[in-house]
Amino acid sequence: MKPTIKMRPEGNVRDSTASRRAFLRNTSLAAGTLMARGPFAWTQNMPIASLPSAASGAKTDTTLEISEIEWELAPKKKIRTTAYNGQIPGPLVRVTEGKPVSIEIVNRLDREEIVHWHGQWIPVPVDGAMEEGSPMIPAGGRTLIQFSPRPAGLHWYHTHAMAHRDLKRGLYSGQFGILHVAPASGDPGAYDQEQFIVLHDWEPYYTASDDGSMMVSYVCGSVNGRMLGHGEPIRVREGGRVLFQILNASATEAHWLALPGHKFQVLAMDGAPVATQATVETLRLGPAERITALVTMDSPGVWVLGEPRKDFRDAGMGVVIEYAGRSGKPQEPGTEKLIWDYRVFGDSTPAVYTPDATIPMVFTSRFKGHGALDEWMINGKSWPNTDAIIVHEGLRYRLVFDNRSMDDHPVHLHRHNFELMSVGGASTGGVHKDVVIVEAGTKVAVDVVATNPGDTLFHCHQQDHMDMGFMALFRYAQVNKA
Amino acid sequence: MVCTVCAVAAHAQGNYEIQVYGADTVAPRSTMVELHSNFTAEGHPALDGVAATNHAEHETVEITQGINDWSEVGFYIFTSEQSGLGAQWVGDHIRPRVRAPEKWRWPVGVSLSTEVGYQRALFSPDTWTWEIRPIIDKTTGRWYFAVNPALERTWHGPDVNQGIGFSPAVKISYDFTKQITGGLEYYADYGSITNIASLHNQQQQFFPAIDLNVSPKWEINFGVGVGPTSATDHWIVKGIVGRHFDWGKQKQ
Numbered sequence: 001m002k003p004t005i006k007m008r009p010e011g012n013v014r015d016s017t018a019s020r021r022a023f024l025r026n027t028s029l030a031a032g033t034l035m036a037r038g039p040f041a042w043t044q045n046m047p048i049a050s051l052p053s054a055a056s057g058a059k060t061d062t063t064l065e066i067s068e069i070e071w072e073l074a075p076k077k078k079i080r081t082t083a084y085n086g087q088i089p090g091p092l093v094r095v096t097e098g099k100p101v102s103i104e105i106v107n108r109l110d111r112e113e114i115v116h117w118h119g120q121w122i123p124v125p126v127d128g129a130m131e132e133g134s135p136m137i138p139a140g141g142r143t144l145i146q147f148s149p150r151p152a153g154l155h156w157y158h159t160h161a162m163a164h165r166d167l168k169r170g171l172y173s174g175q176f177g178i179l180h181v182a183p184a185s186g187d188p189g190a191y192d193q194e195q196f197i198v199l200h201d202w203e204p205y206y207t208a209s210d211d212g213s214m215m216v217s218y219v220c221g222s223v224n225g226r227m228l229g230h231g232e233p234i235r236v237r238e239g240g241r242v243l244f245q246i247l248n249a250s251a252t253e254a255h256w257l258a259l260p261g262h263k264f265q266v267l268a269m270d271g272a273p274v275a276t277q278a279t280v281e282t283l284r285l286g287p288a289e290r291i292t293a294l295v296t297m298d299s300p301g302v303w304v305l306g307e308p309r310k311d312f313r314d315a316g317m318g319v320v321i322e323y324a325g326r327s328g329k330p331q332e333p334g335t336e337k338l339i340w341d342y343r344v345f346g347d348s349t350p351a352v353y354t355p356d357a358t359i360p361m362v363f364t365s366r367f368k369g370h371g372a373l374d375e376w377m378i379n380g381k382s383w384p385n386t387d388a389i390i391v392h393e394g395l396r397y398r399l400v401f402d403n404r405s406m407d408d409h410p411v412h413l414h415r416h417n418f419e420l421m422s423v424g425g426a427s428t429g430g431v432h433k434d435v436v437i438v439e440a441g442t443k444v445a446v447d448v449v450a451t452n453p454g455d456t457l458f459h460c461h462q463q464d465h466m467d468m469g470f471m472a473l474f475r476y477a478q479v480n481k482a
Numbered sequence: 483m484v485c486t487v488c489a490v491a492a493h494a495q496g497n498y499e500i501q502v503y504g505a506d507t508v509a510p511r512s513t514m515v516e517l518h519s520n521f522t523a524e525g526h527p528a529l530d531g532v533a534a535t536n537h538a539e540h541e542t543v544e545i546t547q548g549i550n551d552w553s554e555v556g557f558y559i560f561t562s563e564q565s566g567l568g569a570q571w572v573g574d575h576i577r578p579r580v581r582a583p584e585k586w587r588w589p590v591g592v593s594l595s596t597e598v599g600y601q602r603a604l605f606s607p608d609t610w611t612w613e614i615r616p617i618i619d620k621t622t623g624r625w626y627f628a629v630n631p632a633l634e635r636t637w638h639g640p641d642v643n644q645g646i647g648f649s650p651a652v653k654i655s656y657d658f659t660k661q662i663t664g665g666l667e668y669y670a671d672y673g674s675i676t677n678i679a680s681l682h683n684q685q686q687q688f689f690p691a692i693d694l695n696v697s698p699k700w701e702i703n704f705g706v707g708v709g710p711t712s713a714t715d716h717w718i719v720k721g722i723v724g725r726h727f728d729w730g731k732q733k734q
Contacts, residue, residue, distance in 0.1 A: 203585070203587070205584060208506075208621070210698040211698065212660055212695050212698070217584065217585070219585045219587070367657075368623065368624070369621075369622075369623040369624030369625070369657045370621055370626065370657050370663070370695075371620075371623050371624070371625065371626065372622075372623045
């Protein structure tokens, strides 16, 4: 790492606004015409956040109220959990890039809570990670946060509280919802219908994994808070173009999605437009990953958009897609090959950058017993006994994730995103993300430019891994202004 | 215990399968094949037409097929080899088993096994026996506990009138490393539940044992047992080698 402060080299940072414009332009061109924006819809009855403010005097755009609820995943499957505004997922929060927003958060629980604005490049006090220094919301308390949303795209908000051995807390609960940031330049909307899809797993329990350590499994799963067959179908029309905005809000599980007879044109990942809008048969989303994909409805019938893996689908991970005028038993996925390669969405001729410094990050685990969760380490140390990684504003850093464990890790960097530079040793570029799955025994290299001063948390987004030490803090070097 | 072919008569101990059961069942679409090799270094001589256990080598093949995520069926082939008798087929058992599925999220593992089978009179005067075995286990941190309070019934043989016998087995172990687990196994046969045998006539065995967790495909267990009562074989060396075979698409 270089000891001096340098200004960011010109050309080293992708202009996300320009990229987004390109993404929308490309999408429009692909459509052949710029179509009017279609109706927004949740699969179920999920209103946009619009609760009146409870704060005295302060103007709020949105209020999130954290409380314990009973939720019906299916007529014979009710769960008790915690959620935002009494619904799962939480209310859709729609904001505009660069337009300041005030959000009041009311904590009706008897314990501290915190809300993280995942994917947003915002200051530490509002990011929602106590490890960075964001304040907790006390039990029974409330807070008002204000920030200017950026970047645009599909993001989300969720609890950042630890769960440890309590499988009712953290992301095992229903505390998650979508934050959609519209581009400041407006959304041309080259689609007929926008459909938000939120995946989650429920009723977690510990079980033995093949590698001899404990892991978390689930009894059931849901799409937009309902098990397959128990929510309203997504109704589409033949020839329509549906923009699926998909979030995997599972605490620990990666999920695959397929829609038989249809293909997904991937436009963006983690809210950032991809360099190549490749068309694929299946989508893979690690915990916290998001995919924006366009599907042309050209195969009339009744289908299941869901997990190609039968066990997960049987557990509820799917939703029915129903063409207008069609009925009958939904046809399920299952024959699709589970193939995913981030690089197909990258530049065919990726730009070559020279990083100012390379930071190796080795992921390992320490066995704690067949009846315990492994302890996780980055560079041999487990949170909170880790050393902060010092970065300098404006510099480009190449983080080399070296996963020497037997688990895949969806690693996430707060308050920044990064560009994939290599996956499993193969070069790529043009794919910007804030979560990337580093598969067991492989390496992934990413470039991040230090453009958002303040402590920045890095962690595995698997709740059990995060709880067991898989975290580190990036700290911006202090600048001596004298 | 597992002396699955043993009748409760004091000198009819089997030592064909010496294993404390855990609550897990074999996964669906997979098969577990185990070889149990037990050598009685100091046992009992031949008596009343029943073959000796002393210096007998017992080899048992156990094949268990997973049915679904809460049941399995096991099948046993018992054999014995010893001086004067050579290699002999002893008998066969079948053992269906059900468990509380993990998704019930019970705080302990719970399973119920029942076992029915035949063994030749040369090796056990009770030729048809039945066993029901509740299984409770718990893994916490590095510790593992399992209890098998088994009940046995003879259907054909001299112990038919004995009624139900009580044959508990217990295991406690500790994970020294991810690969090596060491512990103590206890097997007993107290005789009839309505007429507990005297300590002299009870079977009591203690096995310090090691489990090697070298691969999810393999199960390896090794132990040396001591039997302090006169009704028990005094020294036994046991080993279990098991291999999982997967058939078809597994849950991912």
